[in-house]
Amino acid sequence: xxxxxxxxxxxxxxxxxxxxxxxxxxxxxxxxxxxxxxxxxxxxxxxxxxxxxxxxxxxxxxxxxxxxxxxxxxxxxxxxxxxxxxxxxxxxxxxxxxxxxxxxxxxxxxxxxxxxxxxxxxxxxxxxxxxxxxxxxxxxxxxxxxxxxxxxxxxxxxxxxxxxxxxxxxxxxxxxxxxxxxxxxxxx
Amino acid sequence: xxxxxxxxxxxxxxxxxxxxxxxxxxxxxxxxxxxxxxxxxxxxxxxxxxxxxxxxxxxxxxxxxxxxxxxxxxxxxxxxxxxxxxxxxxxxxxxxxxxxxxxxxxxxxxxxxxxxxxxxxxxxxxxxxxxxxxxxxxxxxxxxxxxxxxxxxxxxxxxxxxxxxxxxxxxxxxxxxxxxxxxxxxxxxxxxxxxxxxxxxxxxxxxxxxxxxxxxxxxxxxxxxxxxxxxxxxxxxxxxxxxxxxxxxxx
Numbered sequence: 519x520x521x522x523x524x525x526x527x528x529x530x531x532x533x534x535x536x537x538x539x540x541x542x543x544x545x546x547x548x549x550x551x552x553x554x555x556x557x558x559x560x561x562x563x564x565x566x567x568x569x570x571x572x573x574x575x576x577x578x579x580x581x582x583x584x585x586x587x588x589x590x591x592x593x594x595x596x597x598x599x600x601x602x603x604x605x606x607x608x609x610x611x612x613x614x615x616x617x618x619x620x621x622x623x624x625x626x627x628x629x630x631x632x633x634x635x636x637x638x639x640x641x642x643x644x645x646x647x648x649x650x651x652x653x654x655x656x657x658x659x660x661x662x663x664x665x666x667x668x669x670x671x672x673x674x675x676x677x678x679x680x681x682x683x684x685x686x687x688x689x690x691x692x693x694x695x696x697x698x699x700x701x702x703x704x705x706x
Numbered sequence: 707x708x709x710x711x712x713x714x715x716x717x718x719x720x721x722x723x724x725x726x727x728x729x730x731x732x733x734x735x736x737x738x739x740x741x742x743x744x745x746x747x748x749x750x751x752x753x754x755x756x757x758x759x760x761x762x763x764x765x766x767x768x769x770x771x772x773x774x775x776x777x778x779x780x781x782x783x784x785x786x787x788x789x790x791x792x793x794x795x796x797x798x799x800x801x802x803x804x805x806x807x808x809x810x811x812x813x814x815x816x817x818x819x820x821x822x823x824x825x826x827x828x829x830x831x832x833x834x835x836x837x838x839x840x841x842x843x844x845x846x847x848x849x850x851x852x853x854x855x856x857x858x859x860x861x862x863x864x865x866x867x868x869x870x871x872x873x874x875x876x877x878x879x880x881x882x883x884x885x886x887x888x889x890x891x892x893x894x895x896x897x898x899x900x901x902x903x904x905x906x907x908x909x910x911x912x913x914x915x916x917x918x919x920x921x922x923x924x925x926x927x928x929x930x931x932x933x934x935x936x937x938x939x940x941x942x943x944x945x946x947x948x949x950x951x952x953x954x955x956x957x
Contacts (some may be wrong), residue, residue, distance in 0.1 A: 535841070
């Protein structure tokens with residue numbers, strides 16, 4: 519890498535008139551064939567709901583392929599784009615209507631933004647099911663924390679709570695090139 | 707918790723920066739655990755972020771196209787029947803990845819306060835005037851060279867309750883997508899020479915002054931237009947792409 523990445527900053531409290539939009543949470547119309555609810559609560563270190571968080575999901579199609587369709591901001595209800603955005607409500611709850619991602623050990627990639635959170639957080643919501651124990655990534659997560667990365671199957675949908683801090687803290691991810699606290703390259 | 711004074715917050719900021727200077731480590735991103743920004747206390751993860759190699763969906767980013775964004779959305783001064791109040795500005799620059807490659811056809815979203823420092827948000831009760839001709843939301847897609855361009859109004863500073871006499875420096879929020887999901891970011895662009903920046907715990911949460919400076923736009927007289935607006939230039943670098951060059955043909 520030759521360029522230093524621009525630092526992130528919090529979304530602050532006042533994104534509500536800018537980022538959420540009416541069809542953001544509805545990757546498919548609720549109630550349409552195959553539609554599932556993907557939802558949960560965002561909680562802080564005191565176990566209190568975070569009413570000003572913003573959640574984004576990005577997922578493959580039911581066949582497991584990455585989606586290369588545009589139109590997430592102005593949805594054609596017949597086109598699945600794989601990307602959605604939902605703000606939490608006063609109870610810290612978010613809801614998406616989407617399709618189950620396909621492929622081997624599928625997961626939804628999740629991004630968390632909030633006031634008080636100085637940079638976005640990445641995590642994964644794996645679909646529950648057989649074979650998860652064989653997943654090399656999950657196998658590398660300490661046993662007591664692994665389940666924070668696995669959505670809970672319930673009638674009509676999947677529940678995925680996000681705990682920013684404290685007991686049951688969700689496992690958040692960093693990817694290569696994003697590691698905080700590395701030795702400063704010479705010559706900067 | 708008793709509300710802190712600016713002197714107290716500034717002392718906390720200074721102590722964290724001194725400790726960082728002695729560490730020899732690079733922290734280009736803000737510290738998630740940054741006590742001078744009080745809202746971070748219960749909202750920062752306490753465990754180390756878990757290393758993951760991007761796989762499958764994370765190696766791709768959502769696509770945005772012409773049906774997602776109207777070209778008029780890049781001009782925040784034409785969204786209502788009249789002209790908004792304040793200093794009209796153009797903000798332009800390029801979005802690149804860590805290797806300097808342009809990020810093409812990706813969504814850039816901005817939001818901001820009006821010239822008086824007031825957001826169009828119900829919870830913003832700062833008693834500064836709302837401008838009926840300014841909402842403060844814009845979108846555009848980057849061009850083939852990764853460039854973006856917005857016409858807007860220079861936002862005003864505004865007070866907040868982090869500590870006694872806390873005022874945020876003027877800033878524009880930016881939301882950015884790269885070519886990989888892992889490049890997703892939200893940040894804030896600041897203006898050069900703002901006296902409030904040194905006092906602001908959000909801006910100062912990036913502990914190295916060289917990294918902080920990456921969030922400050924440059925006044926650019928070549929972007930300024932005669933008898934119309936002043937101009938600012940601000941480039942954004944996302945992290946590197948992890949997809950193999952072979953897989954990037956569609957991007």
